[in-house]
Amino acid sequence: MNDHRSVSIVMIEDDEGHARLIEKNIRRAGILNDIMHFTDGTTALDYLFNHKDGPALNGPALVLLDLNLPDMSGTDILAKIKAEGALKRTPVVVLTTTDDKVEIQRCYDLGCNVYITKPVNYESFAQAIRQLGLFLSVIQVPDIESD
Amino acid sequence: MFETVLRRFGGTRHAIGRFLIVCMVVGFLALLAAGVAAVLTVVRTERHTEMVNHTYVVKLAIDRARTLVEQGETARRGYLLTGDKAYRDNYVIAARVTPREIDRINDLTADNPNQVRNIGNLRMLVSDLIEQRERTIADTDAGRRDAAIATFTAEKNARRMFRIREILSRMSAEESRLLTIRNGEQRAGINAFYVTLSVAALLLLVVATFSLATVLQYTRDLNASQERLRDFADSLEEQVAERTAELTRANEEVQRFAYIVSHDLRSPLVNVMGFTAELESATATIRDLIDRVDAAAPGVATEDDRLAAREDLPEAIGFIRTSTQKMDRLINAILKLSREGRRTIMPDRLDIAAMGRTIRASVQHLLDERGAEMIVEDPVPAIVNDRLAVEQILSNVIENAIKYLSPDRPGRIVLRGHVEGSRAIFDIEDNGRGIAPSDHTRIFDLFRRSGQQDQPGEGIGLAHVRALAYRLGGTIDVESELGTGSTFRITLPLTYVDPQSGQPANKENEKP
Numbered sequence: 001m002n003d004h005r006s007v008s009i010v011m012i013e014d015d016e017g018h019a020r021l022i023e024k025n026i027r028r029a030g031i032l033n034d035i036m037h038f039t040d041g042t043t044a045l046d047y048l049f050n051h052k053d054g055p056a057l058n059g060p061a062l063v064l065l066d067l068n069l070p071d072m073s074g075t076d077i078l079a080k081i082k083a084e085g086a087l088k089r090t091p092v093v094v095l096t097t098t099d100d101k102v103e104i105q106r107c108y109d110l111g112c113n114v115y116i117t118k119p120v121n122y123e124s125f126a127q128a129i130r131q132l133g134l135f136l137s138v139i140q141v142p143d144i145e146s147d
Numbered sequence: 148m149f150e151t152v153l154r155r156f157g158g159t160r161h162a163i164g165r166f167l168i169v170c171m172v173v174g175f176l177a178l179l180a181a182g183v184a185a186v187l188t189v190v191r192t193e194r195h196t197e198m199v200n201h202t203y204v205v206k207l208a209i210d211r212a213r214t215l216v217e218q219g220e221t222a223r224r225g226y227l228l229t230g231d232k233a234y235r236d237n238y239v240i241a242a243r244v245t246p247r248e249i250d251r252i253n254d255l256t257a258d259n260p261n262q263v264r265n266i267g268n269l270r271m272l273v274s275d276l277i278e279q280r281e282r283t284i285a286d287t288d289a290g291r292r293d294a295a296i297a298t299f300t301a302e303k304n305a306r307r308m309f310r311i312r313e314i315l316s317r318m319s320a321e322e323s324r325l326l327t328i329r330n331g332e333q334r335a336g337i338n339a340f341y342v343t344l345s346v347a348a349l350l351l352l353v354v355a356t357f358s359l360a361t362v363l364q365y366t367r368d369l370n371a372s373q374e375r376l377r378d379f380a381d382s383l384e385e386q387v388a389e390r391t392a393e394l395t396r397a398n399e400e401v402q403r404f405a406y407i408v409s410h411d412l413r414s415p416l417v418n419v420m421g422f423t424a425e426l427e428s429a430t431a432t433i434r435d436l437i438d439r440v441d442a443a444a445p446g447v448a449t450e451d452d453r454l455a456a457r458e459d460l461p462e463a464i465g466f467i468r469t470s471t472q473k474m475d476r477l478i479n480a481i482l483k484l485s486r487e488g489r490r491t492i493m494p495d496r497l498d499i500a501a502m503g504r505t506i507r508a509s510v511q512h513l514l515d516e517r518g519a520e521m522i523v524e525d526p527v528p529a530i531v532n533d534r535l536a537v538e539q540i541l542s543n544v545i546e547n548a549i550k551y552l553s554p555d556r557p558g559r560i561v562l563r564g565h566v567e568g569s570r571a572i573f574d575i576e577d578n579g580r581g582i583a584p585s586d587h588t589r590i591f592d593l594f595r596r597s598g599q600q601d602q603p604g605e606g607i608g609l610a611h612v613r614a615l616a617y618r619l620g621g622t623i624d625v626e627s628e629l630g631t632g633s634t635f636r637i638t639l640p641l642t643y644v645d646p647q648s649g650q651p652a653n654k655e656n657e658k659p
Contacts, residue, residue, distance in 0.1 A: 017418030024425075068414070097413050118413075121475070122420035 007141050008034040008055065011064040012044040012077060013095075018118070022064065022095070025126050029133025041072035045080060048087060056086045060141045065112075067096040067103065075106060082111035089142045093132065163365050167358055174354040181347035188340035195333035201255065202326045205262075206319055208252045213315045215245040216273065220308060223280050227287055227295055238284065242277055249273060252318070261321050269314045276307050395646050398488070398617075405485035409478045416471060416478065423467050430460040477594065480607040484593070484614055492533045492619070494643040494652035499537075499573065500527040503562045506542045513549050519558025521545070527564035528571040531642040531652055536615045540623070541575070543608045544635045548577040550602050553630070570621075570638050578632040587625050620644055 009026075013019040019037050026035070038044035047054045048063075055061030063081065067074030074096065081087045091113045098104075099117045107115050116132065119125045219241035225234035249270055256262035279302050286295035302308075437456045440448045503523035507514075514521055530537075545560065552558035556578060564573040582590060586597035593610040609623075616623045620640045627633035643652045 015414055015418065017422065018414070021418070021421040021425075068411070097410050097417070118417060122417070122424045125417060125421060126424070 006033060007060045007062060008036055009062050009064060009136070010044065010048060010055065011035055011037045012041065012069065012074070013037065013064070013066045014039045014069050015066070018066070021125070022129055025129035026133040026136070028126075029130040029137070031133045031136055039070075041069045041074075041077050045077060048081065049085075055090060060143055061087075061090055062136065062139075062141055063090060063092045065092055065094050065096075067094060067098055067107075075103075075110060078107060078110045078112055091139065091141060093136075095132075163361060166361055170354045170358040170361070174351055174358070177347040177350035177354065181344055184340055184343035184347070188336055188343075191336045192333060195329055195336065198329045199326060199333070202322050202329065205252065205255045206322045206326075208248060208255060209315055209318050209322065212245065212248045212252060212269075213312070215241050215248055216276075216308075216311055216315075219245060219277075219280065223283065224299075227283060227292070227299060230287060230292070235284065235287075238280070242280065245273060245277070246270075256318075259321070259325075262318055265314050265318050265321070269311065269318075272307055272311050272314070276302075276311065279307075391646065402485045402488040405481050406489075409482040409485065412474075412478050416475060419467065420471050420475075423464055423471065426460070427464050430456065430464065433460070476605055480593070480605055480611075483607075484611055487536075487611065487614060488618060490536075492536070492643060492645075494531050495534050496529060496531050497534055497537055498529050499541075499562075499564060499571075500525045502538060502541060503527065506538070506545055509542070510546060510549060513546075514558070517549065517552055517558055519549060519552055519560065521549075521560040522562070524561065524563040527562065527573065528566045528641070530571050530639055532619050532639060533643065536619055537639070540612050540615050540619075540637060541573075543612045544575045544623075544637070547608060548575060548579060548633070548635075550604075551598070551633075552577065552579040553581075553632075566641065569641055571641050573637045573639070574634050575637070576632065576634040581629040581631050582625060582627040582633055583629045584627075587627065590625070591623070620646070 009031075011019060011022065013022065016039065019039075023035055023037070036047065038047060048061075049056045052058065065074050065077060069077075074094065078092055078094070081090060081092055088111075092111070093114045093116065094107050094112045095116045095118060097118050104115050114135075116128060119128055219238055222234045222238035222241055225231065226238060249266065253263070253266045253270075256266065279298065283295040283298045283302075286292070286298065433456045437448050437453055441453075500523055507521045507523060510521075541562070545562070548560045549558070559578050561576045562573065563576070564571055566572070580598060582597050589595045590597050591609050591613045592606075594606040595610075596604065596606040613623050616637060616639070620643060622638045623635060625633055625635050644650065645652065
């Protein structure tokens with residue numbers, strides 16, 4: 001990732017185990033950026049938009065988003081990020097168990113950058129996350145316009 | 148009143164029919180009686196009229212006889228007093244006709260002993276009279292008028308004329324008496340006829356009233372029950388429509404439920420599998436450590452440590468893995484079923500015989516392996532339905548048939564079909580190992596299997612087939628005897644009907 005600025009990874013995932021496995025496998029791919037983990041939508045949105053260390057006020061970020069959250073739908077969070085505002089260019093990777101065609105289309109329509117279905121088989125899962133980590137290491141993240 | 152009669156008859160349709168028939172029979176009997184009475188009366192009246200006429204004829208003859216006797220007497224007296232030839236001629240005519248007239252009366256009244264007796268007397272008197280007259284006439288002809296007048300005077304003393312008149316009067320009176328009797332009889336006959344007619348008419352009226360009332364009542368009841376039936380039919384249709392909508396809703400609900408559950412089940416499974424993998428790699432690390440410790444400082448690690456690292460942990464992890472893998476397969480099966488339920492049906496014209504032959508070709512290697520044959524009968528009805536779904540149903544059932552063939556005999560699988568009403572029925576018959584009656588329903592349940600578990604499978608195929616059949620508006624059931632074979636019967640509509648619109652599929656519209 002952009003080496004001149006530290007890009008933080010915001011992971012919104014209600015399942016602690018998944019979050020841990022994702023983090024482990026991203027680390028195994030050699031990604032050392034900060035990973036902020038949130039288990040519900042409200043806290044995550046508050047951090048994204050209002051926290052003083054959050055991406056809206058402080059530097060670029062990349063969002064890993066699960067769609068099945070206890071308090072709101074992941075697509076609502078996606079819509080809020082991609083709406084007009086400081087975060088609209090922030091890359092969002094939807095990483096979820098849902099492989100419903102309609103849901104995938106809807107996410108891309110809302111502006112999601114990558115949609116990945118979590119494989120149930122652990123080897124495939126670990127493989128996919130490691131490859132995601134490699135992918136994250138090469139993508140460019142735009143700066144937040146602080147105007 | 149009619150109600151009580153009807154109630155006594157039970158009020159059922161049969162009873163009413165019987166009642167009407169009884170009424171009609173009584174009516175006809177009354178009519179018949181009236182007719183017979185009329186005929187009898189007419190015949191009797193005719194006879195009476197004849198008799199009355201006869202009496203008049205007799206009376207007339209008696210009067211004529213009397214007139215002739217009187218006429219003869221007058222003519223004779225005239226000739227006796229005047230000697231005029233004209234009187235004599237008159238007398239001769241009267242004298243000649245009188246016995247004949249008496250004979251006629253005799254003929255007419257031969258059936259009446261009174262009259263016969265009277266006539267006997269009359270004839271005797273008249274013949275005496277005529278004989279005496281002839282004598283006076285002959286005396287007069289001979290110019291012996293005094294002798295003639297003396298004879299005449301003597302005769303007058305004998306009062307013969309008087310007695311003749313009396314007899315004739317008696318005869319006439321007898322006839323009058325008969326006339327009175329006969330008239331009375333005729334009137335009685337006519338009265339009897341009127342009475343019979345009145346009774347018959349009354350009976351007819353009563354019967355007609357009862358019949359009419361019964362028919363009216365029955366018709367009213369019939370109309371009422373027809374109306375009730377129509378209402379019931381209407382509400383039945385509504386009920387069916389409601390029930391179908393409910394079922395569709397429930398089915399959709401189940402599909403959604405299955406989809407959500409299977410997705411939500413997947414999530415923890417990812418964790419279980421993921422951390423099991425982590426455990427496995429950690430176990431490998433610990434095993435290495437134990438190995439190193441044993442090599443560097445034997446005696447530090449206990450036998451329990453070694454057992455835990457080398458056997459207990461790998462064994463536990465192995466069980467967790469196989470279990471989670473199985474659970475993964477099951478969840479995938481549920482997911483597949485729910486996906487099938489959400490797939491859009493694309494109706495198309497399907498040649499089931501051709502489809503059967505294609506499936507046979509695709510399983511030919513399995514058939515050859517087991518030395519079995521499969522027969523696709525032709526013709527098999529063609530239907531309009533979803534190709535993929537029907538193919539899956541047929542191939543699933545056929546694959547099952549091959550899978551569970553009996554090793555004791557050469558396998559034989561037959562696909563045949565026929566049409567019943569608006570539905571096509573396809574039978575897939577095999578001579579395989581068969582299914583116990585207690586399992587006939589169970590085999591269609593998810594994850595349930597029957598018989599010896601010597602074949603791979605999760606118990607998904609038939610549940611899938613049944614879900615598909617329901618989806619296509621059809622059914623599936625099985626007839627089977629353990630050890631003899633099974634027949635799976637698939638019933639599908641000839642043309643797929645969309646449950647939402649209720650419209651039969653028009654394949655021209657469906658196919659681009």
